[in-house]
C-alpha cells in the first residue's frame with residue numbers, strides 16, 4: 375500500500391488542509407501573535423517586507439563575522455542571501471551535501487540551479503580534489519566523508535548558523551525544521567541562530583506545525599518521518615546554579631527570527647496553502663520533460679512558477695515558464711492541499727500578458743480569432 | 752429544446768473527421784440538430800493564454816447566438832469552457848453535453864447498436880476528466896464495443912496529452928515530448944486503438960506507432976450503413 379493511502383496519513387492530510395486554510399485566513403493575526411510569542415521566548419523578531427530588507431537585517435547581525443554557515447532553504451535562495459553576503463566579503467558555507475557540492479563546482483559552466491544529482495561521480499570527485507586539495511576516489515562514501523570533515527572543520531570557527539523553517543507556531547513561538555542530514559541541528563547550536571521563513575509558514579500551535587512537517591515529509595519522501603524534526607523555541611539556557619538564569623549553555627545565546635513577506639500577501643490564499651512537498655513537481659508532465667527550466671530558483675513546477683509572480687513579478691514568472699503549463703491539473707489531484715495550480719496560473723497569465731510578456735504564437739491566435747473567429751487563420 | 756452541434760475550431764479546421772463521424776452518428780440515430788454556419792471560437796484558447804477580456808467579448812457574442820439551445824460538443828476544451836467558464840464569468844448556465852455522453856445515451860436507448868471485438872485504451876482529456884469529472888460515459892461506450900484496457904495512469908491520474916493551455920502552439924516540441932510519454936503508456940497496454948474524446952488530444956497524440964481515434968470515429972466505423980438506407 376502506498377503510504378499516502380494509509381488511513382492515518384489520510385486523516386493527517388485532512389487535518390493539515392484545515393490547518394493551512396485557517397492559518398492563511400488568519401495570517402495577519404498570526405503574524406502579530408508570533409511577535410508576542412517570540413518576545414516571551416526571548417527570540418528576536420523582524421518582519422522583512424522584501425528580500426533586500428531581510429538581507430540587510432542579516433548583514434547587520436553577521437557583519438563582524440568572517441564565515442557563516444547555512445542550510446538548504448528555498449527562502450534563503452529566494453532572497454539571494456549567499457550572493458549578497460559574499461559581495462560583502464563574507465564566506466558562506468553550504469552544509470547540505472548536495473548544495474555544498476554545487477557550491478564547490480560553482481565556477482564550472484553548469485545550470486545555476488541544477489542539483490548535484492546531475493553531476494557524475496567522477497566530475498564531483500575531480501572538483502573536490504581540485505578545490506579541497508585532497509585525493510578522493512569517485513565513490514559516494516569517500517565523497518561524502520571528505521565533504522563532511524571539511525565542513526565540520528570549517529564549522530569550528532563559525533559563530534552564526536542560518537536556516538529556513540518548515541512551519542512556525544505563532545501561539546507557541548516555536549520554529550519547526552525538518553532535516554535528514556543533521557546539519558540544521560549543528561547550525562542551531564551556533565552562538566547565533568538566524569531563521570528566515572516566509573510569512574506563509576505560520577500556523578497556530580506547535581502541534582499544527584509538527585503535523586505540517588510530518589505531512590510534508592510523507593509526500594516529499596514517502597517516509598512517515600524524517601530523521602530529524604527540530605524545534606527551536608528560544609536560546610539555550612540554564613538556571614542550574616542557584617536559579618540564576620544563564621544563556622548560551624550548549625546552544626545559541628541568540629535566536630533571531632525573520633518573517634519574510636516579499637510579495638506573499640499579494641498572492642491568492644490558495645497559493646499559500648502549499649507546504650512545499652514537491653508532489654506537484656514530480657507529477658507534472660511538463661516538468662518531467664522540461665526539468666528545471668519550468669521554475670524559478672528553488673520554486674519549481676507550476677506552483678513555483680505561479681508563486682514567482684508574487685515574489686518577483688511578471689517578467690520573472692514569464693521567464694520561469696508561465697506559458698509552459700498545459701493547465702492539465704494533474705498536480706492538483708496529487709497535491710495534499712489540492713492547491714488549484716492551473717486556476718492560479720490562468721490568473722497570473724492575465725497579469726503577465728497585460729504587462730506585455732506574451733508569446734507570438736498566442737498573440738497571433740488572439741488576432742486571428744478577433745478577425746476571423748478562428749484561431750488558425 | 753433545440754440542439755446545436757458546436758463543432759469547435761479544431762473540428763472545423765484541423766480534425767474534420769471527428770465532425771463527419773459525429774454527424775453520421777447523429778443522423779443514423781435520428782437526432783435532430785443544427786449547425787451554426789457562422790460558428791466562432793468558444794473562448795477557451797483565449798481564456799487559457801491570459802486574454803480574459805478578449806475571451807469575454809467572444810463569449811458575449813456567443814451567448815446571443817446560442818439563446819436557450821442545448822449545445823453538443825466534441826471538444827473537451829469547449830465543454831469545460833461552456834460548463835465552467837461561461838457560468839463563472841457571466842453567471843449564466845449553459846446546457847452543454849459532450850458527444851461521448853450523448854453517444855452513451857443513444858447506445859443505452861438502443862438508438863445506435865454497435866458491436867466489435869476491438870481492444871481499446873482510453874485517454875482521459877484533462878478538461879473532460881479532471882476538470883469536469885466525466886470519466887465514465889466514454890468508458891461505457893468502449894466496453895460495449897470491445898475490451899477496454901487501462902493505461903498505467905488513468906481517470907484522475909491520467910497523463911496529459913501535452914497540447915493544452917496554449918502549449919501546442921507556443922512550445923510544439925514540448926507538446927510532442929509529453930505526447931510521446933502518453934503514447935508509451937498506450938503501447939504498453941497492447942491495445943489496437945488509443946481512443947480519446949477531444950480533438951486537441953487526438954491531434955497531438957497522432958502517432959505512427961498506434962492508431963489514435965476519437966470515440967465518434969470508432970462508433971461510426973462500427974455502425975456501418977446508416978439506418979435510413981436500411982429502411983429504404
Ligand code: SF4
Pocket residue numbers: 593647648649650651652653654655677708709710711712713
Ligand atoms: S503545491 Fe506542490 S509543493 Fe505545495 S503542497 Fe501542493 S504538491 Fe506540495
Ligand code: SF4
Pocket residue numbers: 657658659660661675676677698699700701702703704705706715716911
Ligand atoms: S497543470 Fe500545469 S503545473 Fe500542473 S501538472 Fe499540469 S502542466 Fe504541470
